[in-house]
Amino acid sequence: MRPTGSTETPDSVRALFASIARRYDLANHLLSGGLDFLWRRRAAAILRPWTPRAILDVATGSGDLALTLRGRFPGARIVGADFCYPMLWRARAKGLTELVTADALRLPFADEAFDAVTVAFGLRNMNSWPLALREMRRVLKSAGHLLILDFSIPPFPWRGPYRLYLHHCLPWLAGLLTGERTAYRYLADSIERFPSGGAMVRLIEENGFEAATCEPLTTGIVSLYTGRRK
Numbered sequence: 001m002r003p004t005g006s007t008e009t010p011d012s013v014r015a016l017f018a019s020i021a022r023r024y025d026l027a028n029h030l031l032s033g034g035l036d037f038l039w040r041r042r043a044a045a046i047l048r049p050w051t052p053r054a055i056l057d058v059a060t061g062s063g064d065l066a067l068t069l070r071g072r073f074p075g076a077r078i079v080g081a082d083f084c085y086p087m088l089w090r091a092r093a094k095g096l097t098e099l100v101t102a103d104a105l106r107l108p109f110a111d112e113a114f115d116a117v118t119v120a121f122g123l124r125n126m127n128s129w130p131l132a133l134r135e136m137r138r139v140l141k142s143a144g145h146l147l148i149l150d151f152s153i154p155p156f157p158w159r160g161p162y163r164l165y166l167h168h169c170l171p172w173l174a175g176l177l178t179g180e181r182t183a184y185r186y187l188a189d190s191i192e193r194f195p196s197g198g199a200m201v202r203l204i205e206e207n208g209f210e211a212a213t214c215e216p217l218t219t220g221i222v223s224l225y226t227g228r229r230k
Contacts, residue, residue, distance in 0.1 A: 003193045005128040008186065010103070013125050014084050016186060017061070021086035023178045025062050030177060031170060039222050040065050043120065043149050044072040046215075046226060050145050052076055052115035058104050058136060059122020063091025065149070069118070070096075079114075081107065082122075104132045112141045120149040124194040130207050137208035140229040146209055147226050152196030154220030162221055166191060200225050 006013060020027065028036050043065065047055075053076050057066040060080030070078050081102040082088050088099050102108050104119075104126055117136045126132045136146055154162050166188045174184035195203055197214055200223070204212040209227030216223050 002195070002199075004130055006125050006190060007193070008125070008190075010083070010127055016180075017084040018086040020178045020180050021062070021084070021090055024087065024090065025064065027174055027177045028064075031173060035218055035222075036064070039149060039217055039224075040068040040120065042215075042217060043118065043147055043224060044068050046147060046224060047116055047118070047145070048072065050116055052145070054114045055079070055116045055118060056081060056107075056109065056114040056136075056139060058082075058107070058117060058119040058132075059125070060091055060096075060099070061087045061120075061122065063088075063094050063096045063099075065118060065120040066091065066096055067094060079109075105135055107135050107139055109139045111138055112144075113139050114144060115141055116145045116147065118147045118149075121151065123148055124150050124190050129195075129203060133204060133207035133209070137229055142229060144229045145226060146204070146229070147224065148200070148204075149222065149224050150194065150196075151191045152194070152200075152216065152220055152223040153191065154216070158219045158221070162219075196220075196223055 055069055055076055055078045057080045060066050060082045063080055066078050066080045079098045080091055080096055081100045083103045085101055091099055117140055123129060123132055171184040201212040201214050204225060204227040208230055210230050212227040214223055214225050
């Protein structure tokens with residue numbers, strides 16, 4: 001049976017992110033070699049032809065994707081939602097104002113409230129990926145768009161070196177930066193379990209979307225997925 005959600009409980013995931021919130025951004029920028037900025041810019045570029053006027057950024061965390069979208073769509077309403085308040089506090093400190101403490105499986109928004117829903121490095125941590133996708137579909141307008149940015153396992157010949165970095169180098173480096181090495185062991189395990197490529201495209205289409213696409217970035221260590229609400 002294929003996995004359908006995070007192996008951790010929502011409370012443990014919330015506690016994990018609360019423990020690294022203070023140095024979350026620093027760790028992301030350093031451990032990705034600054035590539036995370038390029039990934040978010042690419043995500044924003046994909047949204048541009050859709051001209052969304054209302055965007056919901058689910059699992060917004062410290063708000064980096066929402067900030068990138070605000071810069072690209074200055075006239076749009078951009079709402080950030082996350083269930084970890086310490087992460088939202090970091091987002092608010094950066095100047096984001098419309099932030100909501102919310103569980104992605106029970107979003108406190110009306111049906112068809114948004115033109116686009118985005119989630120960057122967050123779907124992987126949710127208790128049920130199908131339920132989360134269906135909830136994102138619920139709050140999208142007819143023919144609205146979904147964008148998912150998340151880690152993936154690259155193909156040969158990058159797979160071996162990446163797994164070495166992911167399971168051995170990254171937890172050690174992250175432990176030095178955040179003092180929470182265990183949190184980044186969870187990160188590595190969650191990436192291994194998370195569907196990528198064709199498997200993620202199928203998951204998206206099985207849960208209320210059509211014309212799903214996958215765009216690998218940086219040799220496939222990260223992938224961008226899109227789908228249109230049926």
